[in-house]
Amino acid sequence: MNRIVVVGGSLAGVSAIDELRRRGYDGELTLVGAEPGLPYDRPPLSKAALTRLVEGEEPDDLLLRPAAWYDDRDVTLRLGVPAAGLDVAGREVLLASGDTVSYDGLVVATGSILRPSSIVDQLPSVHQLRTSSDAHGLAAALRAGGHLVVVGAGFVGMEVAATAVALGVTVTVVDIAPVPMSRAFGPALGSWFRRRHEDHGVRVLCPSGIARTEEVGRRTVFDLAGGERIVADAVLVGIGTVPAIGWLEDSGLALGDGILCAPDLTTSAPGVVAAGDVVRWDHSLFGESLRIEHWTNAVEQGGHAAATLLGEPAAFDAVPMFWTDQYDARVRCLGRLSPADDVAVLTETERSVVAVTSRAGVVRGAVCINAPRRLAAMRAAIAEQRQVEDLLSAAPAAS
Missing domain, CATH: 3.30.390.30 (FAD/NAD-linked reductase, C-terminal dimerisation domain)
Structure with missing residues (x-):
């Protein structure tokens, strides 16, 4: 194997690169990433990094690795041009620029993208949070103060709510779920988080549906299903993510809410493995198919996929771990x-x-x-x- 390509400037992708070189792979190694800058850490964007941006300070510690790290490992960087297709028979990655990158081995680590939202489609001024650019835009809105409405009481939504209220912003959270973060924690623990946020001044409207939205000048008006009207100076829509597999639809890879992988993270195509948010695989410990969108899983799967690609396959059955810091x-x-x-x-x-x-x-x-x-x-x-x-x-x- 002389040419390995990693598609995805993600934590899983960087972890795969690290493991490939650590295990002695000395062939060509190329990283393809959709964003123009070096891969960076995303979880702080809803917490500490967002606070620093609102306060006028540019976070300088988000990079997963400095530029010299890639130079030291002889990694060719193809950043700012996303992958647009995959030819598994010809072993080529097609880039949006029209260029192709050939491979003997491929690690797919394209992660996830924001879930489509009718609110975002209707109201172009609302914010979402996935990238560094998104965080800069949201920080500018929070710096102006006023009333932030968070649509979606998941991890990102509640983390931003905690960050914003600590900065003196008035915050309301709206979700059709009965309690915050209910999909992860269920009603009992979700209620614990609800009390925590309410104790800090966040208004939590769960369950509450949105019947109508409208932009009036620089503000956004929400008519809720129960009849209440709320007016927002800024809006964050945080309703989750979906796996970034659109570029693979014509590739022939087996897909289904992610890339369908064997327990060792191999895909249905020879020489192709996957890691991170984009993977759906059968977990032997829990006896079910999982797709996990968390930091530790991305690190561990990136290294595991690299080992599998180099001829050391084993079932990935680590106990998942993830976290959130709120107040x-x-x-x-x-x-x-x-x-x-x-x-x-x-x-x-x-x-x-x-x-x-x-x-x-x-x-x-x-x-x-x-x-x-x-x-x-x-x-x-x-x-x-x-x-x-x-x-x-x-x-x-x-x-």
């Missing part, structure tokens, strides 16, 4: 969280919560809020498929 709540989540699973709270204080999710009594996931010392034990409980009853009987005081 003084440092939330660390493990395993498979689903609102359909049972939730058991092991310990709870005013500031700290440790809870597990389970199915048929077997632990599948855990949430540790301000309880970092419990993470290792919870991860082991998930990997070992322990019974919830065992954890309840042995639950210590909150950390």
